[in-house]
Amino acid sequence: MQTQRTRSYSQALHEAIEQEMTRDSNVFVMGQGIDDFKGMYGTTKGLVERFGPNRVFDTPLAEEGMTGIAIGAAMAGMRPIHTHIRMDFMLLAMNQIVNIAAKSHYMYGGAISVPIVIRSVIGRSWGQGAQHSQGLHSLFMHIPGLRVVAPTTPYDAKGCLIASIRDDNPVMFVEHRMVHFQTGHVPEESYTVPTGQARVLAKGDDVTIVGISHAVVECMRAKVCLEQVGIHAEVIDPVWLSPLDVDTIANSVERTGALLVVDSGWTFTGASAEIVAAVGERLQGKKVFKFQRMGFAPVPCPTTKNLEKQYYPDAAGIASSAFSLVRGSKEHWKPEIVDAPEILEFKGPF
Amino acid sequence: MQTQRTRSYSQALHEAIEQEMTRDSNVFVMGQGIDDFKGMYGTTKGLVERFGPNRVFDTPLAEEGMTGIAIGAAMAGMRPIHTHIRMDFMLLAMNQIVNIAAKSHYMYGGAISVPIVIRSVIGRSWGQGAQHSQGLHSLFMHIPGLRVVAPTTPYDAKGCLIASIRDDNPVMFVEHRMVHFQTGHVPEESYTVPTGQARVLAKGDDVTIVGISHAVVECMRAKVCLEQVGIHAEVIDPVWLSPLDVDTIANSVERTGALLVVDSGWTFTGASAEIVAAVGERLQGKKVFKFQRMGFAPVPCPTTKNLEKQYYPDAAGIASSAFSLVRGSKEHWKPEIVDAPEILEFKGPF
């Protein structure tokens, strides 16, 4: 038996960038601090030595302007990867992303295209607080003309990033800080993960649990707990949030009759609302299903640990919700606290 | 019998501002061009003469900065009304709105508050195109700490604006260009419309139609057509999108068994998804209902008239969808084209 090649999520991203930059001289990376010793959480480390400062460079603090600059370079035929250490900063670049990147191909009747990848990190970790921990993928899902992808496994990280770089359209590439440390199988060769295809991470017949970004890691832990009480959950990672693979989810729900969506973001008018509504559309007249949405508490993220812990859905809470969904709302059960090592072990300051 | 006092939506807004500025010297209005001869579609006309240039003033072109300036003035205890002739420009101010205005009260543990009203116009009219016609209210609904209101009648325009000005929290006040011309009863005295309460515009038992912003005007036209084929639609204007009055809508759907949501925006991960999901949450286990979402086509808005017409849901299309929802998807009917005078009669250039 061949041993699997194991890499971390960060390493997988690094490898994707390195391979694509080698393959295509139009690919370049820009972002605040990407050429420093931390190298964007290690994902861009050493690239400047390899590819030189024209293709790997630090930028001024100017999110809107630098996004426009990346877009302009893309219009000229290059393929920029623009990185942001926090997704919260994307709010400064919304105009260029939504009014220019997302619209140009359509608005100009196909005359130009904007092949740009915007990487940003959902910053949950170590009391980052209200302005450094937002998962804002739902905002981008709402905008036609943008692709949104939020891979969670190292395998998908590499394959989705390569697919995003090769995509001729703007892609919002969402990385959760807490999945950067996950390890898993990553083939050495170059490969792409198909756009708009969800991944069934675990099979089960009793309830469909959809987890977005880091939440899906907690969903997998919840699944293990649920097995102990005889509930077999199917766990689905949508991977691509736009286009969203509604079929895979709806087919599962048609079988299980129950849907739990757990987001790494707020629920109100967010991805979880879309998933529920879209599955409902597919199944209406065919199958009545029970459902529930979970996500961040509907407030900005507090820094203090005890409130922060309540702020996020955790494996125990997910398992408990799935239990009630399957057994009926009058039945309650909650497993003991389930360890989330990536969260327990993470230490700041950053 | 007393004759009703009739005013246009724009006049209603003007009156609200004038009365609040008279009542409270902390209220002021700022925005690009508000003191010019057009006066923000007439809604700020003459105010500078009445209240002087310290309280009614034009601003530089600087959406992010001016939003921050309004927020700072609000932190000092004033009550700014900041206006934008197109909602599309709000994308330039997302950071101040989301990272500062929405979060400050919570993030600082209640130490300060941000009583600011941000008025912006959904610009449908006369081939405005991709960057001048977006209805982006769904983006703001996703953010905890913001209120979002989109009144459609002159009565609600005045009452909601006064309520928004007096609210101690940031309010995104969404005006659709095509409702500016609507006329209706507007009392002279000052009054508020309660926050978070939907309005049932027409009673009916067969289907619940929820229309957001200008779409509700088309929904009312659709209702008239539907009566002719014996379908009695209940038409609901949510008025406040956040907080959203799910109860009123869910109670109606529980009775009618069918829900059609028509948005003045895109459907994917938008307000219509939330309404469907939230009503589903309320009614699950109680009532199975049929539903459909309608909204802008999932592309940027094209300028040419024939594509633009298809881009927007219209009264005939809404009626047709409601018909199929009630009679089953195999039954089709579409009324003759229903006049939308505000759209037919509108002439640019702007």
Next chain:
Amino acid sequence: MIDRLFRSLFLIRRVEEEIARVYPSDKIMSPVHLSIGQEAISVGVCATLRPEDVVFGTYRCHALYLAKGGNLKAMIAELYGKFAGCAKGKAGSMHLIDTSAGVMGASAVVSSTIPTSVGYAFAEKTRGKDTVVACFFGDGATEEGVFHEALNFASLKKLPVVFICENNYYAIHSTESARRGGPEITAMAQAHGIPAIKLEGMNIEEIIQSVGKAVEEIRNGGGPRFFEIMCYRWKEHVGPNDDFGVGYRKKEEAEPWLANDQVQVVGNKLSEEDRRRIEIAVEAEIAEAFAFAESAELPPDSELLSDIFRTH
């Protein structure tokens, strides 16, 4: 040279006059921002550029599009919302594009093409091309933060961009005194390390000389240059009409500008005969373009959902 300049100036003026004439018929159902009175800037700057050089503009882009050689028929068809338009009828007047002529588009969001033009220049420089990018915007655009962000990066990387600020004193109806606290716009460019020149008096020859020198320096690796060129918008901000009666400006203010009409100034340098010849040819071209647009097809309904993503 003079005949080419006149041809371009006259073409733009007459096209826009035709647009204004047609507009009340509602055949053009979309906002138009006319450049009438400001044409000499686009024509002068583009006269210093090569065909492979590119330009980025604003919603007020008719003059720039035509000066750079954008296809006239495709432009008028675009305004008429026809499928043969330069953007299949999806863009309208505010977003003209003709990549084959180096017209890289225009945006209705003030100042949003400033960074994209800088990014384009970055790409060209990185790949060793000697393209010059001309970036056009109004005085109002200089108040947006992104203007500074883009200038800073252009300066930092010494990019081949010539920034052209068309200062017509107004942003819609707002005067500069309501919008700007600083002294000259050029001072802001200089504060970013970009050599900047202000040109007053609206003289196309001066524009060509001054910008031409800068373009040459830029092409030789000298980094970005900035021009503030004073001008005057003769028509209303948006739409086909005059607007001296509505209150924000007086006709007297316009008079010196009207008297210094560069279309006439340049035209007068030609012989009567040469001028007539050009005028006749241009009129024919315009008539043809409008006739083409009139009779062209609307986009098929299926176009509504096409072009949202580019797929190979």
Next chain:
Amino acid sequence: MIDRLFRSLFLIRRVEEEIARVYPSDKIMSPVHLSIGQEAISVGVCATLRPEDVVFGTYRCHALYLAKGGNLKAMIAELYGKFAGCAKGKAGSMHLIDTSAGVMGASAVVSSTIPTSVGYAFAEKTRGKDTVVACFFGDGATEEGVFHEALNFASLKKLPVVFICENNYYAIHSTESARRGGPEITAMAQAHGIPAIKLEGMNIEEIIQSVGKAVEEIRNGGGPRFFEIMCYRWKEHVGPNDDFGVGYRKKEEAEPWLANDQVQVVGNKLSEEDRRRIEIAVEAEIAEAFAFAESAELPPDSELLSDIFRTH
């Protein structure tokens, strides 16, 4: 005067040293950006302000908060995530606030408090108050467009703001040469019509004198003033450690700054006795604050959902 300055400088230095000492215990589970080495700017500027004047800061706000008179116990309790914190434990180190002392908050988003401080100044001026607003930010913040937007408006309306750019040469690990194309930061302020002065050499007396004069002029209606004050961050960008070994800067670079430690320079002007008296009092105050924070309660669970909206 000297004793008050020393007290403030010493307090800030020692508080941050204590934070650094406690940090590895994980009692402070949130990022901390220390001002060690930069204290003299906050202390100097705040010495020129009145209690009713207000300040706005960045995530690197410990020094500013304390210099302006923010409550020490509430600060340490905030860092510990306790309910008695200045923001009930919801804000942490990056968002300190004490409105009663005129500390109007700080933001983790670079440059986002620049416009809010200008808006605050607008409100005060409009209502006829003579408040001066001090707006603190780093060198990196000047690259954000909103910096320019805010300066332009402050200049346009002649608002009572003193802008304080703490230029410590770095934005995280990025040097100015990787980020800025222009000459001096002060040139950008001047281009917005704001008188600007650059202070080198990190001398608290010079800061007090120069800023003090400007604050007086501002209070008399002279409009905004801008200062770029050169300084050096002794510790890593975020966190309690030194970072001269990691590669982006060398210890030698720091040496002149370390030698010019304003805490010592000012302390040395006091008699041994006075200095000891202050130090003992400060140490006691700090010990008390940390003890208070240690024993204070966490916020109740119900706090998670409170404060989202203000209701009368």
